[in-house]
Amino acid sequence: MSNRHPFKRFVLLSLLALLPAFLLAALYVVKDPFHVIKPYKGRVYNPGDTIALTINWGHVTVESFKYFDPDGHFDSFIFGSSISGYYLIKDWQPYLPSDAHPFHFNATRETLVGIRNKLKYLTSRGVPIKNALIIMEDEMLQRHPLDGDVLFVQHPETTEDVSWWDFHQMFFNAFRRPELVGYLLFPSAMVQTVLDKGYATTDITTRIEPINEGYYAWADSVIAVNPDAFFTQEHIAKYTLPLKELPCPPKIQEGVKSLLTEIAQLLHEQGTDYQIIIPPHYGYEAIDSQDLFLLENIFGQERVHDYSHDPEMGSQLCHYYDDGHLIAQDCARLIDSAYRTVTLPSPYLLQ
DSSP states (O other): OTTTOHHHHHHHHHHHHHHHHHHHHHHHHHHOTTSOSSOOOSOSSOTTOOOEEOOOHHHHHHHHHHHHHHHHOOOEEEESSGGGGGSOHHHHGGGSOTTOOEEEOOOTTOOHHHHHHHHHHHHHTTOOOOEEEEEOOGGGGTOOOOTTSTTTOOOGGGOSSSOHHHHHHHHHHHHTSHHHHHHHHSHHHHHHHHHHHTSEEOOOOEEEGGGTEEEOHHHHHHHHHOHHHHSOHHHHHHHOOOOOOSSOOOOOOHHHHHHHHHHHHHHHHHTOEEEEEEOOOTTTOOOOHHHHHHHHHHHOGGGEEEOTTOHHHHHOGGGBSSSSOBOHHHHHHHHHHHHHOSSOOOTTTTO
């Protein structure tokens, strides 16, 4: 055959050489490990999941919105990073009009660019933004979009900086890591490896999918009844951090100021009733007074609520699930304080 049919032999050898790549691509499409191939059908985790590969929550947010909005008719949004996820809609709802339809529109390591893009995305789809709660931590004032990272790249429908081709090529290249392929083929044998590498997590939240909300049902119930059972010595030792030197330097540069002004303008054009909470951060990273003044000047003093200066919340781990995420009951207190007060005191400083 090699003498009489050289072309057929070439084709056969080429197909054999390409077979591993075809099988790898087929495995990727069938398993869809990052939830970016198959259409979103209203659920991220399966019932009983105790481990999952880390995924891009900004992508999930957009797909969740597209899936549920036809029935949800959303018009009120919580924007921010993963920190904003525990400002629960049930705690925000009492301060909204009775006919409001709220939704979490957050993303992991959200940026000002990301918030601006999401506002423009909603506006372009004709979605009303009647109410907004923006959780704008100090770090966000200098954070840049990580569009080269599969965990943080923006959804292509919300930005012109990421094409669909680049988006999917990035995820496929990430999937090709031997540890991930091994985990999909032999999960029980590779589970500890992907956990150690940071490719997977056991941090599975309880999800209310129609509003894109995840929360720690077990942790919240334990903290409410017996906080010491959650904030054990082992837990405290794991997350103990040195306090940052104060005051923190100003972070708002001219480009950031322009972004903030654009966000304010988009909210103004929509006639949005909005509030901005600057949350505390474990380690006590208080926002600079000059940055706070600029935020109040751009958005209005009555709309900017700074709790980053609070010494108790900045230094006590008992207010956090880990070293960065404020527990839901404290998030609820900040919502209550922001909507009920004009002088903007911290609810803890009043004690």
